[in-house]
Amino acid sequence: MKEFDKEHILHPYAPSTPLADMQLVVRASGVKLELEDGRKIIDGMSSWWSVIHGYNVPELNAAASEQLSKMSHVMFGGLTHEPAIKLAQTLLEITDKSLEHIFFSDSGSVSVEVALKMAYQYWNSQGNSTKTKILSFSKGYHGDTFGAMSVCDPVTGMHSAFEGVLHKNIFCEAPQCMFDEEWDEKYIEDFKLKLSENHKSIAAVILEPIVQGAGGMRIYSPLLLKRVRELCDEYNVLLIIDEIATGFGRTGKLFAYEYANIAPDILCVGKALTGGYMSLAATLTSKKVMQGIETNKNVLMHGPTFMANPLACAVANASLELLLNSPWQERVKSIESQLREELAECESLEIVKEVRVLGAIGVVELTKEVDLSFMTPAFIQEGVWVRPFLNLVYIMPPFVISQDELSHLTAAIFRVVEKFSKI
Numbered sequence: 001m002k003e004f005d006k007e008h009i010l011h012p013y014a015p016s017t018p019l020a021d022m023q024l025v026v027r028a029s030g031v032k033l034e035l036e037d038g039r040k041i042i043d044g045m046s047s048w049w050s051v052i053h054g055y056n057v058p059e060l061n062a063a064a065s066e067q068l069s070k071m072s073h074v075m076f077g078g079l080t081h082e083p084a085i086k087l088a089q090t091l092l093e094i095t096d097k098s099l100e101h102i103f104f105s106d107s108g109s110v111s112v113e114v115a116l117k118m119a120y121q122y123w124n125s126q127g128n129s130t131k132t133k134i135l136s137f138s139k140g141y142h143g144d145t146f147g148a149m150s151v152c153d154p155v156t157g158m159h160s161a162f163e164g165v166l167h168k169n170i171f172c173e174a175p176q177c178m179f180d181e182e183w184d185e186k187y188i189e190d191f192k193l194k195l196s197e198n199h200k201s202i203a204a205v206i207l208e209p210i211v212q213g214a215g216g217m218r219i220y221s222p223l224l225l226k227r228v229r230e231l232c233d234e235y236n237v238l239l240i241i242d243e244i245a246t247g248f249g250r251t252g253k254l255f256a257y258e259y260a261n262i263a264p265d266i267l268c269v270g271k272a273l274t275g276g277y278m279s280l281a282a283t284l285t286s287k288k289v290m291q292g293i294e295t296n297k298n299v300l301m302h303g304p305t306f307m308a309n310p311l312a313c314a315v316a317n318a319s320l321e322l323l324l325n326s327p328w329q330e331r332v333k334s335i336e337s338q339l340r341e342e343l344a345e346c347e348s349l350e351i352v353k354e355v356r357v358l359g360a361i362g363v364v365e366l367t368k369e370v371d372l373s374f375m376t377p378a379f380i381q382e383g384v385w386v387r388p389f390l391n392l393v394y395i396m397p398p399f400v401i402s403q404d405e406l407s408h409l410t411a412a413i414f415r416v417v418e419k420f421s422k423i
């Protein structure tokens with residue numbers, strides 16, 4: 001099977017003939033992935049932020065089975081169903097009260113496309129066709145579809161590969177005021193400049209709140225977010241908050257924008273929405289935005305085949321119930337303190353530039369780019385699954401990880417980074 005995979009199946013951002021041997025996972029349970037040879041390794045990645053409750057969770061399995069026995073899917077055009085209605089009720093309840101409308105889609109990237117469409121249509125329907133650009137932060141990441149790519153960091157965000165076909169947007173410098181740093185107005189100057197010079201053509205600002213993920217794993221000050229909100233209001237520009245990675249407790253708040261006590265005009269969620277069981281995302285917005293879109297009898301122009309897939313919605317309902325009835329704040333706090341304490345050891349290694357931790361996210365930034373052909377087997381030999389990128393070795397484990405399992409992960413990071421520094 002692995003031979004077939006190697007010859008025919010494409011994997012994320014990878015050559016068609018993979019450079020390193022691929023691991024075959026046969027099952028997963030709790031925080032462990034079981035490989036074909038029976039080895040069980042601790043997952044430090046939560047399958048890219050999503051598997052917050054771990055794998056093979058009885059409550060989520062039961063919700064999926066129950067929904068399967070009713071209906072796995074039904075079209076959402078002209079029809080509706082209880083799993084979607086319940087999920088919408090919960091999401092609108094746990095997010096800012098100004099958010100009153102919700103659009104379900106099938107992946108994070110698509111929820112960003114929908115958010116961008118909402119922003120463009122909001123202005124266009126009201127007769128303002130000059131607001132066609134989005135202002136976003138350098139080092140941001142919002143997905144891989146065309147609209148989403150056009151707001152990702154222009155350097156790391158694949159713009160060069162799609163030169164000439166991406167919508168040209170506006171970028172300001174990446175957040176410079178780190179999480180605990182004292183605020184200074186200089187940190188907002190570039191954003192303010194880009195906004196004041198271009199606001200007439202800007203439909204919305206898009207950002208990842210507090211933590212920039214795939215664009216660099218950077219953790220920035222809530223005060224920056226607060227200032228962004230104020231300036232968006234001042235310059236009459238919508239604010240899209242992309243909580244696809246940060247949502248559902250990962251940063252220590254249910255949603256990271258809560259750190260700044262602000263509300264988005266448009267909010268994207270995905271990834272952990274189903275506890276990582278399947279692909280589902282949502283774009284939420286306010287009455288004001290929806291009414292703007294629907295001016296002159298317009299409607300939001302999007303409608304995926306698998307919109308609000310009942311199976312995914314049922315699992316999302318079970319996942320949210322599990323999360324909201326669990327002591328997730330304490331769990332994330334305790335992961336945070338353990339990560340702070342244990343990853344700090346990495347700072348003694350010369351190759352380590354910085355260690356950053358927020359909530360259940362731990363980042364070890366190196367002074368040089370990682371080499372996956374060295375690191376992947378080294379981590380597996382240590383009994384853990386860690387997938388570094390650029391110069392970043394980072395983990396965001398499932399919230400249910402035990403102290404011992406987390407120590408196993410952090411010790412493995414120390415040892416692998418130490419070995420890597422010697423090659």
Ligand SMILES: Cc1ncc(COP(=O)(O)O)c(C=O)c1O
Nearest residue numbers: 107108109141142143213244245
């Ligand atoms: C902040 C953010 N936005 C959007 C996406 C895209 O989500 P998906 O991969 O589900 O399309 C990601 C995925 O990593 C993300 O981290």
